[in-house]
Amino acid sequence: MIFLSLLSLLVIQSKAQQIPVFKAGTKIEERFLLYGQTVPMTLTIYTITDSVQLDWTIRGLASGSYLISAAGFENGTKINFVQPAALTVLRLAPDETFGLISKSAFKTLKENKRLVYNNTTYLLQENSKEKPFKAGDLELDVLHVVGVEEAGELWILNDPEFPLICQFRNNPVGIDFMVTGIK
Amino acid sequence: MKYQFLSLFLSATLLSLVGQAQEKHYISVDPMIGSEGLGRVFIGPSYPFGMVKPSPDCGSGPNSGWLPDVPVTGFSQLHVSGTGGGPKYGNILVMPFTGLLTQLDQSSLRENENVKLGYYSVLLKKSQVKTEITTADRVSFYQFSYPSAQNKSLKIDAGFFLGEQPVPDSREAQQFVGSEIELVSPTEIRGYSRIRGGWNNGRAYTVYFYAILDQPVTNYTSWKGAQLYPGTGVQFDSGKKTGILLALGGNTALVHLKIGISFLSALKAKANIEEEIPHWDFNKVLGSLQKKWEKLFSRIEIDPSSSAAEKALFYTGLYHTMLMPVNRTGENPLWTNDQPYYDDFYTLWDTFRTSNPLITLISPQREAEIVTSLIDIYKHDGFLPDGRSGNANGRTQGGSHAETVIADAYVKGLKGIDYETALEAMLKDATVAPGGNEEQEGRGGLTEYNRLGYVPFSIVRSGNRTVDYAYNDYNIATVAKGLGRQKIYERFIRQSGNWRNLWRDNYVHEGSRGFILPKNAGGKWLDTISYGKSERQHPTYIYTPLTHETPWYACHWCGFFYEGTSWEYSFSIPHEIPVLIQKSGGNEAFRKRLDTFFDRHFYNVANEPSFLTPALYHWIGRPDLSSQRIRQIIAASYNTGHRGLPGNDDSGAMSSWLAFHLMGLYPNAGQPYYLLNSPLLKQTTFHEENGKDFKIIAHGLSAQNVYIKSARLNGKNFNQAWITHEDILKGGELVFEMDSRPSLWGSTILPPLSLKK
Numbered sequence: 001m002i003f004l005s006l007l008s009l010l011v012i013q014s015k016a017q018q019i020p021v022f023k024a025g026t027k028i029e030e031r032f033l034l035y036g037q038t039v040p041m042t043l044t045i046y047t048i049t050d051s052v053q054l055d056w057t058i059r060g061l062a063s064g065s066y067l068i069s070a071a072g073f074e075n076g077t078k079i080n081f082v083q084p085a086a087l088t089v090l091r092l093a094p095d096e097t098f099g100l101i102s103k104s105a106f107k108t109l110k111e112n113k114r115l116v117y118n119n120t121t122y123l124l125q126e127n128s129k130e131k132p133f134k135a136g137d138l139e140l141d142v143l144h145v146v147g148v149e150e151a152g153e154l155w156i157l158n159d160p161e162f163p164l165i166c167q168f169r170n171n172p173v174g175i176d177f178m179v180t181g182i183k
Numbered sequence: 184m185k186y187q188f189l190s191l192f193l194s195a196t197l198l199s200l201v202g203q204a205q206e207k208h209y210i211s212v213d214p215m216i217g218s219e220g221l222g223r224v225f226i227g228p229s230y231p232f233g234m235v236k237p238s239p240d241c242g243s244g245p246n247s248g249w250l251p252d253v254p255v256t257g258f259s260q261l262h263v264s265g266t267g268g269g270p271k272y273g274n275i276l277v278m279p280f281t282g283l284l285t286q287l288d289q290s291s292l293r294e295n296e297n298v299k300l301g302y303y304s305v306l307l308k309k310s311q312v313k314t315e316i317t318t319a320d321r322v323s324f325y326q327f328s329y330p331s332a333q334n335k336s337l338k339i340d341a342g343f344f345l346g347e348q349p350v351p352d353s354r355e356a357q358q359f360v361g362s363e364i365e366l367v368s369p370t371e372i373r374g375y376s377r378i379r380g381g382w383n384n385g386r387a388y389t390v391y392f393y394a395i396l397d398q399p400v401t402n403y404t405s406w407k408g409a410q411l412y413p414g415t416g417v418q419f420d421s422g423k424k425t426g427i428l429l430a431l432g433g434n435t436a437l438v439h440l441k442i443g444i445s446f447l448s449a450l451k452a453k454a455n456i457e458e459e460i461p462h463w464d465f466n467k468v469l470g471s472l473q474k475k476w477e478k479l480f481s482r483i484e485i486d487p488s489s490s491a492a493e494k495a496l497f498y499t500g501l502y503h504t505m506l507m508p509v510n511r512t513g514e515n516p517l518w519t520n521d522q523p524y525y526d527d528f529y530t531l532w533d534t535f536r537t538s539n540p541l542i543t544l545i546s547p548q549r550e551a552e553i554v555t556s557l558i559d560i561y562k563h564d565g566f567l568p569d570g571r572s573g574n575a576n577g578r579t580q581g582g583s584h585a586e587t588v589i590a591d592a593y594v595k596g597l598k599g600i601d602y603e604t605a606l607e608a609m610l611k612d613a614t615v616a617p618g619g620n621e622e623q624e625g626r627g628g629l630t631e632y633n634r635l636g637y638v639p640f641s642i643v644r645s646g647n648r649t650v651d652y653a654y655n656d657y658n659i660a661t662v663a664k665g666l667g668r669q670k671i672y673e674r675f676i677r678q679s680g681n682w683r684n685l686w687r688d689n690y691v692h693e694g695s696r697g698f699i700l701p702k703n704a705g706g707k708w709l710d711t712i713s714y715g716k717s718e719r720q721h722p723t724y725i726y727t728p729l730t731h732e733t734p735w736y737a738c739h740w741c742g743f744f745y746e747g748t749s750w751e752y753s754f755s756i757p758h759e760i761p762v763l764i765q766k767s768g769g770n771e772a773f774r775k776r777l778d779t780f781f782d783r784h785f786y787n788v789a790n791e792p793s794f795l796t797p798a799l800y801h802w803i804g805r806p807d808l809s810s811q812r813i814r815q816i817i818a819a820s821y822n823t824g825h826r827g828l829p830g831n832d833d834s835g836a837m838s839s840w841l842a843f844h845l846m847g848l849y850p851n852a853g854q855p856y857y858l859l860n861s862p863l864l865k866q867t868t869f870h871e872e873n874g875k876d877f878k879i880i881a882h883g884l885s886a887q888n889v890y891i892k893s894a895r896l897n898g899k900n901f902n903q904a905w906i907t908h909e910d911i912l913k914g915g916e917l918v919f920e921m922d923s924r925p926s927l928w929g930s931t932i933l934p935p936l937s938l939k940k
Contacts, residue, residue, distance in 0.1 A: 081714075081722050119719045149719050173715030173722055 017132060017141035020182045022162040024048060028099070029136070029181035034174070041084075041177075043099060048162070050074075053089070054099060062086040066098040076102035078118050079165070081175050099165060101156060106163035109143060109156070121148040133166055136181035142166050208480035209473050211494035212300040212502045217265070217828030217838070221789060223247050224503055224832045225264035228301045228318040230472060231479055232510040232525070232549070235444050236262040237316050237323035238303065239293075243347045246270045251825070254290040255307065258316065259343060260323050260444050261390060263572070264506045265832025266529055269355025271381035271572050273345030274390040275374075275442065278338040279312040279327040284404040284413070284428035289338050300502065301472040317469040319459035321452075321514070324468045325440040335431040335438060339364065339394060341374045342424025346381060357381040362425045366416030369399035372427065373449040377420075378573075382529075384622065385575030389516070393443045393453035397463050398433035439463050446514045446574065479505060482545045483846075486866035493845070493864060495823045500842030504541050504835035508553060508571075517574055518563045525556040530570030531584040532651075533833035536794045539588050540850035541839040543595055544911075547872055551597040557585050558601060561608035566617060566624035577623035580745045581644060582651025583612035587853040590658035593665055594855035595908045606666060609659045613652075613675070626652060631704065637684040639704035640712070646685065646699055646743040647792070650752050653682040657758040658853045660938055676938055682756055686766060692728045692750075693783065695776040697766050699753045701726055701743050712743075728753065729785065747792045750785040755792050757851050760802045761936055770803040781812055788820045789830030794840055798849050798858045801934055806904035807890050807925035810861040813844050814889060817863070847879055847919070848906075856935060857911075859904045861889050861921065875914030883921040891929065892922035904929025 020026070024045055032039040039058060046053040050070035057063040064086050068076070071094035080096040092098060101109075101117055109115040113124040122145035133142045133155050141158040150172050157164040167178040217224040223246045227238025237260050241250040246266045248259060257278035263271050280289040291309035304315040313328040329335045341362035348356035357380045364374035372394040379387035404413040408423040418425035431438055441460050443452035460468055485497055508525040515524040528534070543550040560576070561567045567585035568576040589605045614633075617625030626632065628642035632652055638645035657679035663671035687700040687708055701709040711723040724730075728749035731742075744752050754777075756763045764773040777799060780786050786793055797816060800808035820829035821841050828837045843849050847862030862881045869877040894901040897915040906917065 078720075082724055118717075120717075150717060171715070172717030173720060175715070 017139050019141050019157060019159045020138065022048060022159075022164070027181075027183045028054075028164070028179055029183075030099075030177050031180050033176040033178075040180075052100075056084050058084070065089040067091045068097050068100075069094050072096050072102065074102060075104045077105065077116070081173050101154075101163045101165060103160060103163065106156065106160055109145065110160070115145065120150060120152060122146060122152070122154060123148060135166060135179045138182055140166055140179075140182075147172075207473075207477060208484070208494075208498050209300045209476045209502075211491070211498040212476070212480075213495050213499050213823060214298050214300060214502070215825050216495065216499045216823055217503070217832050218247070218249060218825050219251060220826035220828070221830050222826065222828035222832050222837070223265050223267070224828070225249075225262045225506060226298050227258075227262065227303050228316055228469075228472060229506055230318065230320040230475055231505045232508065233318065233506075234321045234509050234511055234514065235260055235318050235323050235442075236264075236506070236509075237318055237325075237442075238262050239305065240273055240276060240343070240345065243273065243343070243345050244270070246345070248273055248345060254292050255305070256290045257338065257340060257343065258314065258325070259345075260392065260442055262345075263527055263529055263834075264503065265828075265834055265837070266382065267831040267833070268382040269357070269380075270346035271357065271383070271529075272378075272390075273343060273357075274376040274378065275392045275444070276338075276340040276343035277325065277394075277440065277442065278340070279307065279310060279314060279329065279438070280336045280338060281310045281312065281329065281334045282336060284336060284402060284430060285411070287338075287340075287406060287409075287411075287426070287428075300476060301469050315465065317465060317472060319468055319471065320510075321444055321455040322459045323442040323444070324460060324465060325442070326465045327438045327440065329436045329438065332434055332436045335398070335433075335436070337396075337429045337431060337438070337440070338426065339372055339374075339429070340424075340426040341376045341392075342426055344376065344378045352380075355380070355382050355384065359424060360387045361420040361422050363420040364405060364418050364425045364427050366400060366403055366405075366427060366429075369401075370396045372396075372429075373453070374425070375420075375449065381573060383570050383572045383575060383577035385573040385577055388573035388575070389446065391445045391447065391449045391452045393445075393449050393456060395441045395443075395453075395456060396429075396431065397439040398431045398435070400429045401432040402430035404428045439465065446511060446516050451514075476502070476505075479545055482870050482872075484868045484870065485846075485864045489864055492823050496821065496827075497842055497845050497864065499823075500835075500838040500845070501541070501545065503832055503838035504538050504842065505545070507834040508556075510552075512556075515574070520559070522559040523552040523556045524559065525553050526571060526574060527834070528557075528568050528571045529834050530578070530580060531588055532569055532580040532582070533791050533831075533836040534839075535584040535587040535591070536791055536836065536852050537839035537843055537850065538835045540591060540852050541835075541842060543591065543597065544869065547595070547597050548599075550592060551599045554589055554592045554597065554600050554605070557588065558605050558608055561585075561611070562604070564624075565611075567608045567612060568624060575623070579621060579624060579627065581647040582655045583609075583626050584651070584655065585609070586612060586655040586658040590661045590853040591850075593662050594853070596912070602662060602666060606659070606662050606668065606671070609655075609662065610671070613656060613659055613678075626655075632681070635684070635704065636678075636681045637702060640701040640709055640743065641704060643741040644743070644745045646701065646749065647745045647747065647752055647755075649685050650682050650699060650755050653679050654756070654758055654853070656681065657938070661853065664938060672938075679758060680762075682759070683762075683766075686753075688766065690728075693779055693785075695779060696768050696772065697753070698728045698749045700728070700749060744792075746790050747787065748785065750780060751787060751790075751793045751796070754780070754796045754799060757795055757853070758938075760799060760934075764802060774800070774803055774805065774808070777808075777812075781815075786816075787830075788816055791833065791836055794836075795849075795851060798860065801858050801904050801929070804930035804933060806858070806860065806929040809858070809904075810889065810891070813849075813860055814863070817841065817844060847881065851934070854935070855909065856905045856907050858934060859891070859894070859906055859917075859929065861891055862919070869911065871912065871914065873912060875912065877911045877914050878916045879919075880916065881919045881921050884919075885921070887923045888921040890922050890925045892920045892926045893928055894919050902928060903932035903934075905934045 028043040052068040076097040125144040142155040151170040155167040240248040257276035259276040261272035291307040315326040346357040360377040405427040443456035445452035616629040621627030628638035656675040660675035797812040798809040848857040
């Protein structure tokens, strides 16, 4: 019974593909691929209210925070790829997010099957025959979008409240990453 | 009475033995200093500049092969010392074990690890085999003590190497090319390992071996790939990993193994055994090795009353400095002549500041050989190396620092070097673009540098390339002037000021004015830097003198500076420090700038670009402040522990920096003088190759008396905080009087100015 309660806390969608619940303390394990180098990073949600603060650590060597503003979380149109600055809280611009897209962009994607982010149009791939997206033991319910004007593929968690980017591949900015675990 | 006499005799003998033991400098060496953490030094036995470096390998990940606490995979015969980036070598792995010949993995935890100069021993927990290693120059020597004579097995793996990655052509990863193995007779095995890549992304190199046992093989199983072949003693090269498992006979539990190595052939490897170790006496091999090192260590004798820690730091520093480059004369697979051949310049970017100058002080003949080898590589490969390993040039990190090494040899009067050809080689670096091969050799961005007077930001590492090239141009000017080549001198002395083209005069950061900062080809300073290849997005980041791009925005190699910030590199103008001071706003502003650099921890003790910076106070007439900083750095970052080196030792770069400062000397490489600082040792005596002795004495040195009050050179007052190499060559005595308070000593006669003056 206790186990079931815990499970229900962790997963709100009881099916093969899951959408984890994100709350303060949730850890998102990510692997960044930077010009041939691999950098593991752990993001921990410090606050998740109208704004979102993500605390990061890299290999236990350095840590800091990104603060996504309420405006950015709601209506952001860009991902900020600024290098994490150790021991500081990096306050993102009102039109920026990090690690996720804005809720309004996600809503647009669901309604129009496309979204514009980082000045690039991304089309939803509805008939994708790809294998399910796995982050560790979790099989995540994701939306796969592909860039139109230039390369770039994203797998976005199908969660209007926390549209986490689970993978960014062929990023023309040169910074690819993928979620490898959520705890 | 008889017993009293005997007792006295024994005591005297014992004292004499102890005395003799204390006189041996090699005993002070602790190969484990810097073995953990960032130091990554090689811990196994090696000759000075020795080709063979046998040592345990703990998986294929660690650069030196060795790691604490984890299982030992085996013992391979070639390693490098103190390197960063992807590992190199780790070829021809052997591992004793007990039991059946059915398992390839024989890795084992260990205990009782014992490491001394020239000697390594360990007890393998799984098999209880005690493994002892010593070495000759080109032949490793193993002594295995098995638990019983009846159960003795040995694995020889020709396919193993360090830095293996599953992804083909991974950057900096070594890649398997081929291997071969043959049981030639019941006591002989031969073969080779062919590997490419590694940190310098070099072409394939082949390590041939010939192994000889003193106990016969009674049973064997070879392998190719994952397939075992019981009773088959030959596996030819078909692009798969090969090796052999051996059961050993004989009535003794003690087994000896000699492994000759060659870069030419297995038969040459066998000849190396016959030449270097024609016997089976382990202690004799060890004794020969110790003698080789002792001969070199005895060139610099320090005060016998120095503490054990001081002796360990100093002689281990010398030891680390002379592990590389390795002498492969007669083992060059690429061309044949009578010139010396050295490999594993890993890299001159790291070693030109202190390692090469220290080798020059210990053995100018050796350094002359090394320089001659660089010139010979130029003659045959087309370019001087900046880095070289596995018989392949690469990689360049900043400048073409063979120029500095050659200029250093020239100004210090090293004999037997063809300086005319050396100048030709230097000029090639400075005038002929390496044509897309700039990762391996030459100067990347040379065309732009020569056209614009700086390397524009569109070319990677443009900041440190510009700064380094300017100094390398100064090195060319130095040699050209000495050889009477006036036009060349005039061109390159002019170019040596090119660093000023990236000096942004009015930029103020943390109270200091003027920095080396990014500029594009159009001459525009870049406050923000764009990144990525997107034509839709235009992300930028703000560039400041503290920006350290790696690893986020760009590859480790693609930033404005290599392994450093503008705060660090803006001090890295070793030939025009007075101009740097003037551009920084004068003496007081420069002092504040230096203080900010150290007090705000902008200084990076773990890397070479800032090696000279603590001594820059000399140029504002404050050598006492240089000494203060140096002592602070040593106290905070160097010790005799396994983590006693603050950064990658880089072929002894960190270690030689320390050794110089312990003596109170510091070279400005490429220039004919040493800065003088408060020594940490009471006395240092150089027994020079020319037969002269030069002594540095610090009278009254103590924990409190750390400042130089006055100095005398050969009895005459000496009021300058620098000394020429020539003065050291002449022999004599430099005597410091130490005091507890700073003095005005050395404050007026500043270190020599640029060639232009």
